Amino acid sequence: MNMGYSRTIIITGGAGFIGSHVVRLFVSKHPDYHVINFDKLTYAGNLANLTDIENKPNYTFVKGDICDYELVKKVISENNVDGIIHLAAESHVDRSITDPFIFAKTNVLGTLTLLQAAREFWEPSRWEGKRFYHISTDEVYGALELTNPEGLESPFVTKASSAGHKAYGRTFFTEETRYQPHSPYSAAKASSDHFVRAYHDTYGMPTIVTNCSNNYGPYQFPEKLIPLFINNIRNRKPLPVYGKGENVRDWLYVEDHARAIDLIFHKGKVAQTYNIGGFNEWKNIDIVRLLIKTVDRLLGRPEGADDDLITFVTDRKGHDLRYAIDSRKLQRELGWEPQLQFEEGLEKTVRWYLGNQDWLDNVTSGDYQAYYERMYKCR
Numbered sequence: 520m521n522m523g524y525s526r527t528i529i530i531t532g533g534a535g536f537i538g539s540h541v542v543r544l545f546v547s548k549h550p551d552y553h554v555i556n557f558d559k560l561t562y563a564g565n566l567a568n569l570t571d572i573e574n575k576p577n578y579t580f581v582k583g584d585i586c587d588y589e590l591v592k593k594v595i596s597e598n599n600v601d602g603i604i605h606l607a608a609e610s611h612v613d614r615s616i617t618d619p620f621i622f623a624k625t626n627v628l629g630t631l632t633l634l635q636a637a638r639e640f641w642e643p644s645r646w647e648g649k650r651f652y653h654i655s656t657d658e659v660y661g662a663l664e665l666t667n668p669e670g671l672e673s674p675f676v677t678k679a680s681s682a683g684h685k686a687y688g689r690t691f692f693t694e695e696t697r698y699q700p701h702s703p704y705s706a707a708k709a710s711s712d713h714f715v716r717a718y719h720d721t722y723g724m725p726t727i728v729t730n731c732s733n734n735y736g737p738y739q740f741p742e743k744l745i746p747l748f749i750n751n752i753r754n755r756k757p758l759p760v761y762g763k764g765e766n767v768r769d770w771l772y773v774e775d776h777a778r779a780i781d782l783i784f785h786k787g788k789v790a791q792t793y794n795i796g797g798f799n800e801w802k803n804i805d806i807v808r809l810l811i812k813t814v815d816r817l818l819g820r821p822e823g824a825d826d827d828l829i830t831f832v833t834d835r836k837g838h839d840l841r842y843a844i845d846s847r848k849l850q851r852e853l854g855w856e857p858q859l860q861f862e863e864g865l866e867k868t869v870r871w872y873l874g875n876q877d878w879l880d881n882v883t884s885g886d887y888q889a890y891y892e893r894m895y896k897c898r
Contacts, residue, residue, distance in 0.1 A: 522553060524551055524552055524553040524577065525551040525552065526551075526552055526553070526601050526602060526648075527552070527553040527555065527598050527599055527600050527601060527602075528545070528552060528553070528554060528555065528600065528601070528602035528603065528604060529555045529557050529594065529595070529598075529600050529602070529603045529604070530542050530545065530554060530555070530556055530557070530604045530606065531557045531558070531585055531603070531604070531605045531606055531607035531633065532557075532558055532564070532605075532606035532607030532608065533556030533557065533558050533569075533580075533606070534556060534558040534560060534564035534565055534566050534568060534569065534580075535558065535563050535564050535565075535568075535606065535607070535740075536563070536568075536734070536736075536738050536739040536740060536743075536773065537606055537654070537734055537773055537776060537777070538556075538558070538606040538607070539565075539568035539569050539738055540736070540738070540773050540774055540776070540777040541604065541606065541777045541780050541781075542554060542556050542569060542572070542578070543569065543571070543572050543777075544774075544777045544778070544780075544781055545604075545781065546572045546575050546577060546578045547572065547575075548781065549577075550575075550577055551577075552577060553577050553579065553598065554577055554578050554579070555579045555580075555581055555594065555598060555600070556569070556578070556579070556580045556581065557581045557583055557585070557591075557594065557607070558580070558581075558582065558583075558607065559582065559583060559584045559585070559607070560582055561609075562740070563610075563740045565738075565740075565882060566580065567878060567881070568738045581594055584629075585605075585607050585625070585629035585630075585632055585633055586624060586625065586628050586629045586632050587632070588632050588635070588636060591632055591633060591636040592636040592639060592640065595636055595637060595640045596640050600637075600640070601641075601648050601649050601650070602649065602650045602651075602652070602784065603633060603637055603650070603651050603652065604652045604654070604780065604784060605630065605633055605651070605652065605653045605654060606654045607625070607629060608625060608626050608629075608708065608711075609621055609622045609625045609626055609704070609707070610656075610704065611704070611742055611743070612658075612702045612704045612705075612835070613742075613835065614704075614742075615702055615703035615704035615707070616702065616703060616835070616836055616837075619703035619707075622703050622704055622707040623703075623707050623710075625707075626704075626707035626708055626710070626711050627707050627710045627711050627714070629711075630653065630711035630714055630715065631711075631714050633651075634651065634714060634715065634718045634724070637649075637651055637724070638718065638722055638724055641724070642722065642724075645723075646723055646724060646725050649724075649725055650725050650726075650727065650784065650789075651715065651718070651724055651725065651726045651727075652726070652727045652729075652780070652783065652784050652787075653711065653712065653715040653726065653727070653728045653729075654729055654731065654780065655708050655711070655712050655728055655729065655730045655731070656705065656708050656730060656731060657692055657730050657731060657732050657733075657769070657794070657796070657842050657844050658700065658701075658702065658704065658705035658708065658839065658842065659698050659700050659705050659708050659709040659712060659730060660692045660696045660697075660698060660699060660730070660842075661697075661698070661699030661700065661701055661705075661839065662699075662701065662839035662840050662841060662842070663688050663690055663691070663692070663840070663841040663842065663843055664688050664690065664840070664841065665687050665688060665765070665767060665840050665841050666687070666688045666689055667686075667687060667688065667689075668687065668765065669685075670685025670686065670687055670800075671685060671686045671687070671688075671689070672685065672686070673685060673686040673798065673800070674686065675798035675845075675846075675847070676798075677798055677850075677856040677857060678856065678858065679775075679797070679798070679799075679856065679857040679858050679859055679860050679861075680798060680799075680860070684798070684799065684800075684861075685800065686800055686843065687767045687800050687802070687841055687843070688767075688841060688843065690843075691843045691844065691845035692730070692794060692796075692842065692843060692844050692845060693794065693845045693848075694730075694791075694792045694793065694794055694848055698712075701837045701839055702837050702839075712728055712730075715728055716728065716790075719789070719790050725789040725790075726789065726790060727783060727784075727787045727788075727789065727790070727791060727792075727793070728791075728792045728793075729779070729780070729783060729792065729793045729794070729795050730792065730793075730794050730795070730844075731771065731776055731779075731794075731795040731796070731844070732768070732769035732770065732771050732795070732796040732797055732842060732843075732844045733768045733769060733770050733771065733842070734770075734771055734772070734773045734776050735770055735771075735772060735773065735864065735865070735868055736772050736773035736774060736864065736867075736868050736871075737773070737868065737871040737872070737875070738773075738878075739773070740882065741879060741882060741883055744803070744806065744807075745806070745810065745865075745868060746872055746879070748807060748810050749810060749814060749868075749869055749872045749873070750872065750879055750883065751828065752810060752811055752814040752815070752825050752828065753814060753818070753872075753873065753876075755825065755828065756828065757828055757830045758807055758811075758828045758829050758830060759830050759832045760803060760804060760807055760829060760830065760831050760832065761803070761831075761832060761833075761834045761835050761838060762831065762833075762834035762838065763804070763831060764802060764803045764804025764805075764807065764831070765802055765803070765804065765840070766802070766803050766838060766839070766840055766841065767800050767801065767802050767803075767840065767841040767842070767843070768800070768801060768803070768806075768841075768842050769796045769797050769798070769799055769800050769842055769843050769844050770797050770799050770800075770801060770806075770861055771795065771796060771797035771799065771857060772797070772857065772858075772859040772861075772864040772867075772868075774859070775797070775857040775858055775859060776795060778855065778858075779793075779795045779849065779855050782853050782854075782855050783849070783853065783855075786853050787853065788852075793846075793848060793849045793852075793853075794844050794845060794846050794848065794849065795844065795846055795849060795855075796843070796844025796845065796846040797844070797857050797861070798844075798846065798856075798857065799857070799861050800841075800843055801861070804829075807829060808826075808829075809862070809865060810865070810869070811823075811825045811826060811828070811829075813865060813866055813869045814869055814873070817866075817869060817870065817873055818873070
């Protein structure tokens with residue numbers, strides 16, 4: 520069944536942070552596609568992220584677990600699915616340290632379930648017109664050295680480069696970097712990446728893998744640094760910073776990531792890996808200080824009013840020191856680069872959270888989960 524659409528794709532984890540932005544982009548940009556959002560609606564999945572497109576004729580939501588082989592197979596076959604964009608994953612490192620089993624189940628067995636169900640339906644057609652696109656993380660590569668704590672001039676310049684942007688080392692993750700995961704989360708993602716590549720090498724499935732740096736922007740669950748700290752600053756709560764805040768991350772605005780996914784799904788080469796990064800390294804402590812400055816200004820508080828909220832806490836186990844992505848392959852082959860400067864993107868993000876306090880309060884309270892449990896129990 521394709522209902523006259525040119526193609527039907529499943530986006531897993533489409534009610535989550537990055538997934539909701541990808542679903543919104545595909546539904547709006549490709550009205551000739553039937554877009555199926557397949558999401559279990561765990562704590563990080565929220566259909567309130569998609570109220571603006573939920574009634575679009577080319578959009579369908581299916582509540583389901585990617586580990587449910589029979590359901591996955593049914594949705595693929597009944598809708599004649601020819602593309603899968605796989606974002607569903609447990610993704611919070613701290614949670615993976617506490618409960619690694621759920622990460623292995625969802626990230627590894629869930630990915631394997633999708634691959635096998637797709638293979639069963641697609642393989643007889645010899646893969647023509649099919650694509651399995653797996654979204655992964657830069658954390659599978661391990662950690663990079665911090666060779667210059669004060670920052671070097673970045674070797675990467677794009678239209679989105681921040682003024683005075685610095686790099687904190689001379690090495691970067693490339694598509695050839697050896698995997699060396701250090702947390703249960705990154706180990707589970709690394710394993711799922713290997714399964715995806717194995718399905719291409721063994722069965723010929725047309726697969727693509729991308730590894731992306733830290734995302735930020737609207738609709739991110741407030742356990743992650745930027746939305747958590749925006750909410751804490753707003754409510755004058757402590758800002759717990761691991762160690763001395765010296766850990767460095769490469770940051771990418773989520774809509775830039777969604778654009779990259781759209782481009783790679785359509786133009787990327789089968790069996791290739793593409794790194795997606797923001798060319799944008801920041802120390803955690805510098806992010807926190809910029810957040811305080813931005814939130815205080817937008818709330819009309821005196822500059823420095825909330826600096827005393829910063830609290831240094833015991834560092835996380837296995838905390839990687841630095842991540843930095845080299846996205847030049849994607850830039851060179853497909854012409855993608857980030858569009859939004861970090862300071863601009865961060866202010867846009869802060870304004871969104873401060874202007875959507877009902878969404879933030881609802882997510883923080885967990886009320887949305889009880890609503891979905893009641894709604895789907897009645898069906």
